[in-house]
Amino acid sequence: MSSSLIIYASTDGHTKTISEYIANFSRDRNLVKVISLSEAEKIDLYKFDKIIIGASIRYGKHSKELYRFIELNKNFLNEKDSTFFSVNVVARKSEKNTPDTNPYIKKFLKISKWLPKKIGVFAGKVDYPKYRFFDKHIIRLIMFITKGPTDVSKSYEFTDWTKVEVFAKELWLKS
C-alpha cells in the first residue's frame, strides 16, 4: 500500500478538519500523514506516493504561502498522483460548488503552475464569534450582499460532509 500526505493551508482550522475527515476514510489511516503547509516546507515530499493539498480562501485569494509552496515544488506535484481542494463560503451556493463553477478554482487553475489530477471544492464555515472586529463586519457585509446569515453571535458551518466523504472515497479507491 502507498503512503499519502495531506497538506492543509488553513487560517481558522476548518480546512484542517476537512483534511482529517478525508484521511479517516483511507483504508489504512497509519499510512496517511496530515500536516500544515509550514510543516510540509520542512519535510521530504518524495517519501509519499500521493499528495493532497487543501487550502482556504480569505478575501478572494488562496494564500501567498500556498503559491510559494507550489512554485517551489511544481515539478514534483505535476509528476505525482496529486489532488487539490479549496474551501470557501461561495461554494455554499449550488451553482458555485464544483471545480468548473467555483470562481476560486477557476482562478487557481489560471495562475498556478500545478495541474492537479483531481480537484475538489467544499463550502467552509463562518465562525463570527471567533473573528476580530474588522473581519467580522466585512464578512457580515459579504454575507448580507450574498443573502447569507448575518447573526454575528453565531457560527455557521456550510460543509456538506457527504460530499467530502464521496470525494475521500474516490481518492482512496486506488491506494
Ligand SMILES: Cc1cc2nc3c(=O)[nH]c(=O)nc-3n(C[C@H](O)[C@H](O)[C@H](O)COP(=O)(O)O)c2cc1C
Ligand atoms: C477574513 C476572512 C475572509 C474570507 N474571505 C472569503 C472570500 O473572499 N470568499 C469566500 O468564499 N470565503 C471567504 N471566507 C470564508 C473562508 O474561506 C471560510 O471561513 C473557510 O472555512 C476558512 O477555512 P480555514 O478555517 O481553513 O481558514 C473568509 C473568511 C474570513 C475569516
